[in-house]
Amino acid sequence: MSRRLGALAITAGLAVAVTGCSGGKVRPAASARTASFVYSFNLNVVTDWDPATSYSNEIIAMQNVYESLTRYDSASRTVKPRLAEKWTRSADGKVWTFTLRDGVKFHTGTALTSAAAKKAIERTVAGKGGAAYIWDPVKTIETPDPRTLVFKLKYAAPLDLISAADYGAYIYDTAAPGGGDLKKYLGQGHDTGSGPYTVAQWNKGQEAEVRLGQFKGYWGGWSGAHYTGVEFRDTPQVTTAWQQLRARDVTYVHRLNPQLFAQAKSTGGIGTQATPSFQNLLAFFNTAAGPLKDVALRKAVQNAIDYDGLVAALKGSGTIASGIVPNGLVGATTSLALHQNTAEAKRLLNQAGYGPGKKSLTLSLTYAQGDDDQQTFVTLLSSALKQLNVTLRAKPMQWDAQWDQAKNRDAAERQDIFVMYWYPDYPDAYSWFTNLFRSADPVNFNLTYLDDPGVDKRIDALPQLTATYRTSAQQAYEDLQRELVVDKAVVAPLFVQQYQRAFAKDVGGYTDDPAYPNVVFAYDARPAS
Template sequence: MRRQRRLLAIGTAAALALVAACGGGQVRGSGDRSPGAAPSGAAGGGAVDTTFVYAPNLDVVTDWDPASSYSNEIIAMQNIYESLTKFNIQTQKVEPRLATAWTASGDAKKWTFTLRENVKFHTGKPLDAEAAKAAIERTKEEGAGAAYIWDSVKSIKAKDAKTLEFKLKYPAPLDLLASADFAAYIYDTTAAGSGDLKKWFAEGKDAGSGPYTVDTWQKGKEVELSLKAFDGYWGGWQGTKYKRVEFRVTPELTTAAQLVQRGEVGFAPRLNPQLFAQAEAQGAQTEQAASFQNLLALFNTQHGPLKDVRLRKAVQKAIDYDGLVAALKGAGAAASGLVPQGLFGHVPGRAQKQDLAGAEALLKEAGHGPGGKPLKLTMTYAQGDADQQLLATLLSSTLSKLNVTLEAKPLQWSTQWDQAKSGDTAKRQDIFVMYWYPDYADAYSWFVNVFRSSAKPSFNLTYLKDDKFDEAVDKLTELAAVDKDAALKSYADLQTRLIDELAVVAVPYVVNYQRVLAQGVSGYVDNPAYPNVVFVYDLTPGA
C-alpha cells in the first residue's frame, strides 16, 4: 500500500488459556518448535533453530523491490534490509546502523557518512561506499514509493571504500531521512548480473545485508514467507536468537485468537481489546504504546456526490469520534489533526467532534437529509479489520438517520487499492478508509503522499488537486531544516486547509498499540517509527 498502512493482526503464545471463548477453524500446527517453547540446546548460548512466527491479517508482500517497496512487507523487509541510520524511539535520536558516524556542514547541505566495516550483502558481495551509492541512486531513479526521501540529494560521492559524501540541493536532515522505514534500504544493485533486477526481486529474492534472508515465498499460501538467518551477518549470532521467521497469513481475528490459544506464534500487536484485556488481567506479558499511526477516511473530491464540499463536511460531522475511541477500549486515542502527538508537525487542540445538527443542516443545504433527496455513498475498508468495521457500522447507523445510505464494503487490500486507482473514475469509492504512518519520524509523508496532487493516484485517494497546497508542501522539508517555527506554522495552516476548508479527510482516531508477547521473550522495544515491525534479531527466545 503506499502501503496500506494497516494494523496487522499477529498471534501470540503468551495468552494461552486466556482466550478460551474464541473459536475458529483448524490451523496447521508448528510441531515441537513453537516459539514460546524452550529451544533445545539453548543453554549453550549459541543461536538455535528456533522460529518466530507472525500471523498478519494481510498478504505480506506487495512489492519485493527495496527501491519501490511501500506496503505491508515492511514487517519482513526491516529484518532483511538495513538503512544507513535507525531512529531510536527511546532517545528520540538517530543512531548508527550501516553507518557508524556522520557529520553535516553548517548549512546542512553537505553530509558525510562513515560506513560499518566487514558488512556483506546476502549475495556475498561486500557492502562498500560504491555499493551504497549505487543503491541510493537506483532508488532515486526508480522514483517510486518513498523515494522522495532522497529528493534533496544533488550528488553522491564514494570518497573511499567506507566514506559516502552527499551534496544537497537544499538543507535537509539527511541523517533522519536515511532512517526512513521505506526507500532508505541499502542493497546490492548487481544481484541480477546482466539480468533485469526488478524481475529478479519479483521472484522472491533479496539482496539485503540484514540478519535474515529469504528462505521460501509462496504467494497465496498460509505460510506465505519464511526467513532464515544469514550466517554472514555483521552482527554475528552469539547468544540465543531466533534463526527463522515465519509469516502466517491469518485474515480472521478468530483464527488469530486460536493461534494464540494453541501457542503457535510468538507476538501479537493486538487481537482485539477484549482479548488484550483478558491477557493483561491474567498477568501475560503485555504493553500498550502510543503510535504514529492513525486511521484516515479519505473523501473523493473528483467524482460522485462528495464532489460537493458541503456533503464532505456533513460526513465529517456525522462521525462519532468519541464513541469510536470509547468502543476501542484503549486501542485508540482521540486524534488532533492529521499528525499524531510526538511527531514534528503535531497541532494540539484540533480534535474533531460529532455534530449531528451541523451535519443535517449541511445535507439539507445540498438538497439531501431528512425530507430531502436520498443520498447513497460507498465506502471501502480493510477486510478482517474489526476496528475499521466498527467505524463502518457506527457511521452507517448514524447516516441512515439522516436519509443517507452508506454501502460499506470490506475488501482485501490489493482489491481495495486497485479499485481506488482505477482509470474508470465511476468505479472509485466515495470514502476510502486506511491507516497511515510516517516514512520517517516527521509529519511530511501525510502531506506529500496522501494529499499532494499527482497525475495518477497512488495514496492520494481524495484525488485532490490544489496548486497552492502543493506549493506549500514542496517547501516543508527545507523549511523544517532552516526555520522550525515557520515549518510548524505551515503544518498547522495545511491541516486547516485540508480538514476545515476543503474537508477532504476525517481522522477518526490514532491507534494505540496493544502488544502481547510470549512469556519469557525479551528484548522487544515498540518503535512507532517502524510500525508493526519486530526486529527479531534483537529478541531472545523465552524458556
C-alpha cells in the first residue's frame, strides 16, 4: 500500500515531470470576466491523465472531469451521493450494495452501468498504480442489474469512504472511442469521465496549460448560473499570480505567502478563505540506525522543537498539530499536542551522555528544497539544538535525492530526521498508519523504519473497526498515537497546514474541502450574474 511521489509533490513544492503529448497551440488565456473559472497554480498541473494511475497535481482538474461513487463532505463529516444515489452495508461491514444514478453518460456517449463501473474499478486495481491499494478489501464485485453494484469484501472496511477517495476511486469508460488503446488516448489529453467538464485543450509546458469545456450532457444539468469552462494556469511566481488576481485575469489563487494573503484580506474585490486541512508536516526519526536509535535521544529532539514558535512564524498558514491525525477525521484527538521543553531535552541528552557539558552530538536532516515552511522549521530547530550542544546538519534536497538516501540499503547512510508532508487518499486516518508506520520490506513510506509486529497487528485491525465500531476505532487510533508519538517517540507532528485561498469576491458557492486538496469543484461555484 504505497503513497507515490506525485501526491507529495503538490505540497512539497517540487517540480514534477509531465507526461503525454501537447494538446496543440496555446489559445489566448481566458478572462475571469467570461464564464470560465481561471485557476492559478504554482506547478505544472498534469503528470498523468489516466484516472487509474493519476496520483499528483492533476487532481485539481481530474475531480472536475471524473466522478466517484460517493463524495465526502468535510463540513458535515458525512459521505454524500455522487454517481451512486444510495448504498447499504451488511451488519458485519463485508457486503456493500450501491445503486447507481439513472441517466448518467460518460463523455464518450456511453451510458454508465454497473458493468461499466465494475470494469473501471477492475482496471484501476489491475494497474497497481497511484492509489489502487484503496480497493484491497474488495474480494468480488457483482452486477445483478444495470444499476446495482454489490461489493463483497475480504474484511470489513468503510467502503463508503473508500469510494469517495481523492485518487483511485474514479469511475470511467474503459473503452476509448473507435476502439483504440485507452492509455494512449488518455495520454494525448483526452478523457472518458462523467463529470460536468471535459478536457478541451492541453498545452503541455505552457502557462495556460489545461482548459476544460462544458459537458452539456452532464447528469446534474446546467440550469442556473454555472461556469461553463475551467482554465488552469501554471504560474510559479506567487507575486505574478497575485497581480493577475488583482487585475481579474484569474479567478482563484490556491496559495499566497502570508504577507500577500494579509494584503488580500483588505483588498477590494478579493475574497479570502482560510481552511484547516487534512495535511500535516511530520518529522520522522530513524529508529533503525544512528543516534536516534536511542529512544531517549528521540524524545530529546521532540522536546527541543519549538512547536508554538513554528506555528507563530507561519503567520496563519499552519496550526498546532495534536497527534498524527488532523481534526475532522476519526482518530483526531485534542490531548496530544507537543510543546517545547528545553529542560527535559537537556535532561534526556545528559542521560544518554550528550548535551551541555558532555559529548557533542551531530544529527542529519533532509527537507524539501524551496519549501519556506520547512525551512522555517529547520531554522528554529537548528537554533534550539545548538543551545544543547547538538549540531543539526540540515540539507535542502530535491525529492528524488531525499528518497534515494532514505531507501539506502545501508541503514546507517539514511537521514536521522526526514521531514515530509502527508494527507490521506480518502478521508480516513488509516492512510497515515498503514503507509507511514507499518513495517515494510523494502522500505516504502515508513521512514521511521519501525518494525513492530504488535503495532502492525493493531494497524491492520483499523479498517474493520472503522467500518463496524467507530467508537472503538477512535480509541484505537488514540492509543496508537500515544504509543508512536509519546512512548516510542518515532515521529514529531509539526503542524497542520492551513489552506489560505484568494479569489474574485463575486465567486459564489465556493467551499474548500480538505478531503480533496487544492480542488475547486467549479460546477458548484457560481459566477457573478
